[in-house]
Amino acid sequence: MPKNKEQKKNIDIQIRPPIVVIMGHVDHGKTSILDYIRKTKVVEKEAGGITQHVGAYQVLHQGKLITFIDTPGHEAFYAMRSRGAKVADIAILVVAADDGIMAQTREAISHIKHAGIPMIIAINKMDKSGVDSMRVKNQLLEEQIIVEDLKGKVPSVEVSAKTGKGIDSLLEIINLVAEVEEIKSVTQGKAKGVVVESELNHKRGPTATLLVREGTLKINDILVFSSTHGRIQNMEDFMGREITEASPGTPVIVVGVEHVPLVGEKFKVVESTEVAEKLLKEEQKKYSEEVEVVEVREDMKVINIILKADVQGTLEALHEILRGIKNENDNMSLRILKKSVGEIMESDIKLASAANAFIAGFRTKINQGSENFARQMKVDVVLSDIIYELVEKVRAKIDELIVTEKRDVELGSFKVLAIFRTEKSRMILGGKVLSGEIKRGAKLRVLRNDGLIGEGRVAQLKIKDKEIDKIDKDNECGILYDGPVRVQVGDILQCYVHI
Numbered sequence: 001m002p003k004n005k006e007q008k009k010n011i012d013i014q015i016r017p018p019i020v021v022i023m024g025h026v027d028h029g030k031t032s033i034l035d036y037i038r039k040t041k042v043v044e045k046e047a048g049g050i051t052q053h054v055g056a057y058q059v060l061h062q063g064k065l066i067t068f069i070d071t072p073g074h075e076a077f078y079a080m081r082s083r084g085a086k087v088a089d090i091a092i093l094v095v096a097a098d099d100g101i102m103a104q105t106r107e108a109i110s111h112i113k114h115a116g117i118p119m120i121i122a123i124n125k126m127d128k129s130g131v132d133s134m135r136v137k138n139q140l141l142e143e144q145i146i147v148e149d150l151k152g153k154v155p156s157v158e159v160s161a162k163t164g165k166g167i168d169s170l171l172e173i174i175n176l177v178a179e180v181e182e183i184k185s186v187t188q189g190k191a192k193g194v195v196v197e198s199e200l201n202h203k204r205g206p207t208a209t210l211l212v213r214e215g216t217l218k219i220n221d222i223l224v225f226s227s228t229h230g231r232i233q234n235m236e237d238f239m240g241r242e243i244t245e246a247s248p249g250t251p252v253i254v255v256g257v258e259h260v261p262l263v264g265e266k267f268k269v270v271e272s273t274e275v276a277e278k279l280l281k282e283e284q285k286k287y288s289e290e291v292e293v294v295e296v297r298e299d300m301k302v303i304n305i306i307l308k309a310d311v312q313g314t315l316e317a318l319h320e321i322l323r324g325i326k327n328e329n330d331n332m333s334l335r336i337l338k339k340s341v342g343e344i345m346e347s348d349i350k351l352a353s354a355a356n357a358f359i360a361g362f363r364t365k366i367n368q369g370s371e372n373f374a375r376q377m378k379v380d381v382v383l384s385d386i387i388y389e390l391v392e393k394v395r396a397k398i399d400e401l402i403v404t405e406k407r408d409v410e411l412g413s414f415k416v417l418a419i420f421r422t423e424k425s426r427m428i429l430g431g432k433v434l435s436g437e438i439k440r441g442a443k444l445r446v447l448r449n450d451g452l453i454g455e456g457r458v459a460q461l462k463i464k465d466k467e468i469d470k471i472d473k474d475n476e477c478g479i480l481y482d483g484p485v486r487v488q489v490g491d492i493l494q495c496y497v498h499i
Helices: 003-012 030-038 076-083 102-117 133-142 167-181 273-288 311-323 344-354 367-377 387-402
Strands: 011-016 019-024 057-063 063-070 089-097 120-122 156-158 184-186 192-201 205-214 221-222 227-237 249-257 266-270 301-309 332-341 356-361 381-384 409-422 426-439 444-447 451-463 470-472 476-482 492-498
Touching: 019 030, 019 102, 019 344, 030 089, 030 167, 030 492, 057 192, 057 205, 057 249, 063 167, 063 184, 089 102, 089 133, 089 167, 120 133, 120 167, 133 156, 156 387, 167 249, 167 332, 184 205, 184 227, 221 273, 227 273, 266 273, 301 311, 301 344, 301 387, 311 332, 311 356, 311 387, 332 344, 332 387, 344 367, 356 387, 367 409, 381 387, 409 476, 426 451, 426 492, 451 470
Parallel strands: 019 063, 019 089, 089 120, 120 156, 301 332, 301 356, 356 381
Antiparallel strands: 011 184, 057 063, 192 205, 192 266, 205 249, 221 227, 221 266, 227 249, 409 426, 409 492, 426 470, 426 476, 444 451, 444 492, 451 476
């Protein structure tokens, strides 16, 4: 190789800060350890010890930078990895000395092994009396993890997030592992990396936390993702300080993308907006051809769910973990009808009602009006500020739906002859019962030209301003129809109950 090319190669590829993810069972102290390292008190504000947003932070130890990915449980790390992004270089597995190996500890171990990155064991809560770190190390043997104390290759350190015991040792081990691994990146040229958080900021628009993997990211660079593109108008470090460029291993918050990108998406810098738009069209065409097929056997029950969350990161994390839920008999398929960021709206409730779905919301709100509407439409909404608690609530709801197997019982049909009033989600209809009977509170299928166009509900029944509970064949009445579909004269309403 010519000397000048060899010199260029040596200049371009340099040691960079290691990117570290902290994983383990809920309440074992992941956030507390990171909080102690950062010397802040974020943890006291978090419900159940779960980090609110996926983010990335840097600390300086013995003159060397370390980048930490701060995730709401290891599902977010899995969501990133599932999109093909190499996220972390080193994983710290936190195990509480008093609890030992738990369910989510095993899940975290599985994710780390699949990622193929070095692991460091942090045995936390060593400040508690009577705890035995050797018990944890022996439990790790059952998971085929042999720590250095037992003549293995996996380093371990005893720590206390409460007192700070062992934290310096943990940081030293991270630096040592990073040195052994020789973590390097190309520092020159156009930047590439991965999205670790994103949200729609009410003041600044779409914002994304990016982790630079190689190259140098600069202000005014044009970015392209799988789902969006844009020009960097503003760039900040994790402390919110404005910066003009970022080297490999550095987390930055950028403003200027067209839409909110997905967590785990890769990004790269291109030379022009035209190139970005061309690449984006190619990506979108590729993804539009990839249809998620839900395999359903005759004996399998399909349960529909709508997901809502505060930010894109936790939404993606929830999506990934819920997609894997199956009941013990393997006769259930969970279909995620919709997932979006923000408050639970009437449109979500209407969709849930029409599809017999329930809504799961993480760190999101439902206003009084929407809550009343959900009750009226008989749509179940489960909410939590703790990711694992929400998952357990969803599991319980699924079990309830499987145990209480319901079926549709047809009651009768009604022909719409007149429309007296149309409101936002309600209509007053006049017509005649063609068969069977129509009951107050029953569900309705709206048929037009023998095709189903939507569903609704009988909110009220009246004959000459007198409210009634039901009406039989060949009689005329007024119906207060409740539903998202606009009914027309001539439509047939099929009335049924779900029992």
